[in-house]
Amino acid sequence: MRRTLMVLTAVLTVLVSAAAPASAQTRPRGIADRLMLQPEDLGGSVPGPVEDGLTWPLLPQPCADAPVPRPVASRTQAGDLGTRLRVYENVARYRGAGGARAYIDELKAQLARCGVGGDQEGFDPVAEDHMGPDMVLFLGTYDEGDRYVGYFAAAAGCYVVVVMMSDSLYGAADLTTLNGLGSAAMARAAS
Structure with missing residues (x-):
């Protein structure tokens, strides 16, 4: 028994040692600054953490019990738009355009299956493919459905951009402004 344990320990040590250099070589690079929303997109506000x-x-997952495709790299930032709107952005890189589209497809399916409405809290779908393919507009509702944040999510090549907006004054994001920011985020990720 002791000899078997020693052999297993030696084999595991060799496997872990051999895997370490391989995993270091495949570590994904980060998301470049140019792919993120810039101050000119945010009315001059400099985005930060x-x-x-x-x-x-x-990177929403409306159905808690159903996984969504995971990116190989992602980056988030936040910035103010005027005095009351707060904008959050996540740019995630997937393995190829198929991976990014797979996330958006799963997000749409989960919004249809687990979306809420009325006086419930959770995610509430608004529109799909409203400005082109592979995009969705939806709400994150709270306070018994009376307040919400707005989400814009889209695939742009191998990237998924998610822009979320909150409104500190009214508790209801401006979806027209959100669509404009989402369009700018898509253009940056596609560049």
């Missing part, structure tokens, strides 16, 4: 304790996900 997302504050701790943000309760809304920046």
Whole structure:
């Protein structure tokens, strides 16, 4: 028994040692600055880090029990738009355009299956493919459905861009402005 344990320990040590250099070589690179929303997109506001304790996900998964495709790299940032709107962005890179589209397809399916409406809290679908293919507009509702954040999510090549907007004054994001920011984020990710 002791000899078997020693052999297993030796084999595991060799496997872990052999895997370490391989995993270091395949570590994904980060998301470049040029792919993120810039101050000119945010009315001059310089984006910065997302504050701790943000309760809304920046890569949404509406059905808690169903996984979504995971990216190989992602980056988030936040910025103000005027005095009351707060904008959050996540750019995630997938393995090829098929991986990015797979996330958007699964997001749409989960919104249809697990979306809420009325006085419920959760994710509420608004529109699909409203400005082109592989995109979705939806809400994150709270306060018994009376308040919401807006989400714009789209695939652009091998990237998924998610732009979320909150409104500190009214508790209801401006979806027209959100669509404009989402379009700018898509253009940057496609460049």
